Amino acid sequence: MELPPLARGIAALSLGAVPVSYALNQLAGLSHPLGVALASTLILALLFVAIHGLSHDEISYDPLYAVFGVFAFTSVVDLIISLQEDGYVVGFMEFYTKDGDPYLRTAHGIFICYWDGTVHYLLYLAMAGAIRRRKRYRNLGLYWLGSFVMSIMVFLPGNILGKYSSEIRPAFFLTIPYVLVPCWAGLRVFNQSPEPTCCPPAMVQEEHKKGLLQRPADLALVLYLILAGFFTLFRGLVVLDCPTDACFVYIYQYEPYLRDPVAYPRVQMLVYMFYMLPFFGLAAYALVVPGCSWLPDWALVFAGAIGQAQFSHMGASMHPRTPFTYRVPDDTWACFFVCNLLYALCPHLLAFRCLRQPAFFLRPLPPGSMAHLKKQQ
Incomplete structure (x- = not known):
């Protein structure tokens, strides 16, 4: 399928991350953490100026266009980082993972980079194309919002609390x-x-x-949500x-990764317990009581959140960068994989149900409205 015009433009700009990252990696001056932070800030600023100059009309129509353009560039950078850490490419982002964000070299960091470089990148292209064609992209935006927020909620506290807390560099403040x-983007999408x-x-x-x-x-x-809620509570108690x-x-015997000194799995389970568990309960309520018009939107947000979280958690549990003693044992691998996959599918099935047949969640009309409609007909 041919990409819409704007998606092609953003794709071209974002692919510029490949030569830029290679060129920066050859500069010896970037061996200092402060140099990495300053260079990263300068590149993102220049990228924003370029996008603003080339697509002023689109930004005037929807300022999120500039956000998607910049984030698409960083998504390609993240994909390069993950491919580099797994040994598929060399000579691109060593300077950044060494002196900028060393926690991206963890198994969890690698998998959030994979997710950002693939799923988020495609979402940016799709939403950018919708802006250029003046189409709606609210559903895509809600899914992206949940996914993006979840990655930040786990990654940033994990960096501060885990064994890499002593290696925080100036580039960390670029996450602000x-x-x-x-x-800001979430407010615009919801509005x-x-x-x-x-x-x-x-x-x-x-x-x-x-x-x-x-x-x-x-x-x-x-029933699915109730079981997922019990599983959420159980893993929260485990950590x-x-x-x-x-x-x-x-x-x-089943998830030793939860004991890993990196704080990501523990933070992830606590985020599940304090955010996903209440949502599962409210979603079950909304499936019983009609007229809960909030559920379709929030089902998309939480589907994006748990999709990103489970991808990173499952991948990191089995990745070679995780110490062997904390990886999933071979004899319980099937049980671990099935349980976590079903857990990831739960909110996606809920979101699909809400979008496919939304009538049950729509608010009923006032008592006199039906009679008024019949008279008009």
Whole structure:
């Protein structure tokens, strides 16, 4: 499929990260952490100026175009970093991973770079293309927002609390815009008008009358969410050093990665417990009680969040960069993989259900509205 004009433009600018990273890697002056931070800041500033000059109309229409353009560039950089750390390419970003962000060399760091360089990159191209064609991209934006925020919520605290906390360099402060920009972008995405639905009022009323037993797919989702909630709570207790035998067996025989001195897996499980667990409960409620119009949007946000989180967590659990004693044992690998894959699928299935048949979640019309509509017909 041919990419839309803007997507091609952003793709061309972002691919400039390949020669730029190679050229910077050859400069001996970047062997100092402060030099890495200053060079990175200068490049991002020049990139922003170039995007603003080349696409002023698009930025006037939607300022997020500039954000997607800059972040697409950094996504290519992240992909180069992950490929380099796995030995597929050499001579590109050694200066940055050595003197800029050494925590990107961890298994978790490698996999968030893979996710950013593939999934996020494609989302940037798709959303940029939508802006150029003056199309809606709200659903894509909500998925990206959840994914991006989750990566930041785990990565930054993990850097500060884990065994790499003593290696924080000046380049770490470049993540401050990565915290602020999603807040601003999230507000703009949520304020966009929702995708139009083709659900007549009669269909909405009919769906609201159906009980949970009359909706077997929703019943299965509710049970799915309850099981996912118990799994979330259990792993949260595991990383909090719960002394029960079940937690002891699980952390040593099924997910020893949760004991890794890098703080990422522990932070990830705590984020799950404090954010995903309440969402699972609220989502189950919204599948029982009609008219919870907030669920489709938040289902997309949490689907993006758990997609990114599970990809990074599962990958890091099995990556050679993780010490052997903390990797998933061979005899329990299948159980670990199936449980975590099903956990990742849960919010995606919920988001798909909300988008495919949204009538149950639409708010009912006021009492006199139906009669007024019938008179108009």
